[in-house]
Amino acid sequence: AQTVTQSQPEMSVQEAETVTLSCTYDTSESDYYLFWYKQPPSRQMILVIRQEAYKQQNATENRFSVNFQKAAKSFSLKISDSQLGDAAMYFCAYLNFGNEKLTFGTGTRLTIIP
Amino acid sequence: DAGVIQSPRHEVTEMGQEVTLRCKPISGHNSLFWYRQTMMRGLELLIYFNNNVPIDDSGMPEDRFSAKMPNASFSTLKIQPSEPRDSAVYFCASSLATLSPQHFGDGTRLSIL
Numbered sequence: 001a002q003t004v005t006q007s008q009p010e011m012s013v014q015e016a017e018t019v020t021l022s023c024t025y026d027t028s029e030s031d032y033y034l035f036w037y038k039q040p041p042s043r044q045m046i047l048v049i050r051q052e053a054y055k056q057q058n059a060t061e062n063r064f065s066v067n068f069q070k071a072a073k074s075f076s077l078k079i080s081d082s083q084l085g086d087a088a089m090y091f092c093a094y095l096n097f098g099n100e101k102l103t104f105g106t107g108t109r110l111t112i113i114p
Numbered sequence: 115d116a117g118v119i120q121s122p123r124h125e126v127t128e129m130g131q132e133v134t135l136r137c138k139p140i141s142g143h144n145s146l147f148w149y150r151q152t153m154m155r156g157l158e159l160l161i162y163f164n165n166n167v168p169i170d171d172s173g174m175p176e177d178r179f180s181a182k183m184p185n186a187s188f189s190t191l192k193i194q195p196s197e198p199r200d201s202a203v204y205f206c207a208s209s210l211a212t213l214s215p216q217h218f219g220d221g222t223r224l225s226i227l
Contacts, residue, residue: 033213035215037218042220043203043220043221043223044218044220044221045205045207045218045221046218047215047216047217050215091157095213097213099169099170100145100147100162100164100169100209100212100213100216101159101162101170102147102159102216104156104157105156106156107156
């Protein structure tokens with residue numbers, strides 16, 4: 001079974017600075033997707049970014065980018081120019097080709113310091 | 115475009131009562147998912163449907179839980195009888211196709227007294 005590990009329960013960053021959230025996963029599969037979801041206090045689950053395992057290029061979405069290291073099974077999220085609205089729980093998630101079951105990590109709570 | 119719509123947003127009921135949670139997926143999406151989120155267990159997939167057919171219900175905790183998808187635009191998750199340990203936030207999500215990103219509703223916060 002696949003597992004997703006987020007080893008940082010909490011992180012904080014000064015507004016306008018850069019922060020990196022860590023995620024590792026365990027799988028024997030070669031084809032899969034990885035995601036970062038954001039859950040603000042409003043409780044919504046918002047898709048931040050997606051990475052296909054077969055792509056070597058790291059995904060980027062505006063201020064959000066990932067560092068995908070397939071051999072190391074690592075998938076970190078970098079948030080540049082942090083803003084107050086980035087404060088939320090961030091979940092790393094894994095999706096295996098062949099089924100649609102998302103496996104989530106336990107989350108990292110990100111605090112933005114004004 | 116409307117996102118995934120869940121109702122109610124909050125539900126408080128007494129132990130032993132039947133609870134029905136509702137979900138309307140994004141129009142055109144073929145897959146629908148029910149998740150449960152608790153502090154202890156995080157986000158867990160309960161069941162998912164593809165083209166209205168249940169594909170995997172291995173995450174459903176026990177027989178008190180049931181889910182249906184009578185048509186492409188509506189699904190229910192029912193708990194009967196409810197117990198205090200069922201208290202959680204229940205999310206519904208939908209996706210356009212296999213391996214497409216899942217879009218979540220705002221969740222239903224369920225409290226069983």
